[in-house]
Amino acid sequence: MQISPSILSADFANLQSELEAISNADWAHVDVMDNHFVPNLTLGLPVVEALLEVSPVPVDCHLMIEDPDRWAPGYAEAGAQSVTFHVEAARDPVATARAIRAAGARAAFAVKPGTPFDPYEELLAEVDMVLVMTVEPGFGGQSFMADQMPKVRRVREAVRRRGGEIWVQVDGGVSADTIEQCAEAGADVFVAGSAVYGKDSAAAAVDDLRALAERHRH
Ligand SMILES: O=C(CO)[C@H](O)[C@H](O)COP(=O)(O)O
Numbered sequence: 488m489q490i491s492p493s494i495l496s497a498d499f500a501n502l503q504s505e506l507e508a509i510s511n512a513d514w515a516h517v518d519v520m521d522n523h524f525v526p527n528l529t530l531g532l533p534v535v536e537a538l539l540e541v542s543p544v545p546v547d548c549h550l551m552i553e554d555p556d557r558w559a560p561g562y563a564e565a566g567a568q569s570v571t572f573h574v575e576a577a578r579d580p581v582a583t584a585r586a587i588r589a590a591g592a593r594a595a596f597a598v599k600p601g602t603p604f605d606p607y608e609e610l611l612a613e614v615d616m617v618l619v620m621t622v623e624p625g626f627g628g629q630s631f632m633a634d635q636m637p638k639v640r641r642v643r644e645a646v647r648r649r650g651g652e653i654w655v656q657v658d659g660g661v662s663a664d665t666i667e668q669c670a671e672a673g674a675d676v677f678v679a680g681s682a683v684y685g686k687d688s689a690a691a692a693v694d695d696l697r698a699l700a701e702r703h704r705h
Pocket residue numbers: 493495496516518549622623624625626627628629658659660661678679680681682
C-alpha cells in the first residue's frame with residue numbers, strides 16, 4: 488500500500504521544501520498538464536528535471552498531455568521512476584509504454600472516468616501500473632467519484648487473472664474519507680493532493696492515509 492502525494496496542491500514557490508515534507512511517502516506525484524488534453528497548465532520537463540534533483544522519494548509523473556507518444560519517453564530519460572500517460576491521448580500506447588520502459592522507468596496508462604478499462608486489458612502486458620482516475624483530470628480539490636470503484640475492481644480482477652505484479656493507482660479526491668473504499672476495491676497506490684498538502688502536517692497525513700489503506704491489504 489503506497490502513498491503518492493500530489494504536489495499540485497503544494498506551494499509552487501517552495502517545491503523543494505514541499506517535497507522534503509513528504510519524505511515518508513512512497514512517491515511524489517507530479518501532474519503535467521498542457522492546457523490541451525486538460526483545461527489547465529502546470530509544468531513540464533524542465534521543472535520535472537529540477538524536482539528530480541531534490542526529491543527525497545521517486546517521482547511519479549502523471550502526464551495529462553496530448554501526444555504522449557512524443558513526450559512521455561523524455562520524462563523517463565530524465566530519470567522519473569514512473570511515467571503515466573492517458574490512453575485517450577496516445578496513438579500507439581504499446582510503443583509508448585515500451586519506450587518508457589526502455590528508458591528505465593515503470594510505465595503506466597491512465598483512464599479518465601468516462602473511459603472503460605476492458606478495451607485496454609491487453610495493454611497490461613506492457614505496463615507496471617494502471618491509473619483509474621477518480622475525478623475528471625485537470626484540477627486538484629475535486630470531489631471523489633465513487634462510481635469508479637467498479638472499474639478499479641475490474642482492473643484488479645484482470646491483474647489477478649494475468650498474474651505478475653501490476654499496481655492499481657487511484658487519483659482524485661482520495662482522502663481519509665474515501666481511501667478505504669479504493670483499497671477495498673483493489674487499489675494499492677493512492678494519489679492524494681489536498682488531503683496531504685491541505686493538512687498542517689503533510690507527513691502525518693501520509694502516515695494516516697497509509698494506515699487506513701493497510702486495513703484492506705490484498
Ligand atoms: O491528476 C490530478 C488532477 O487531474 C491530481 O493528481 C489530483 O487531482 C490530486 O488532487 P486531489 O487529491 O486534491 O484531488
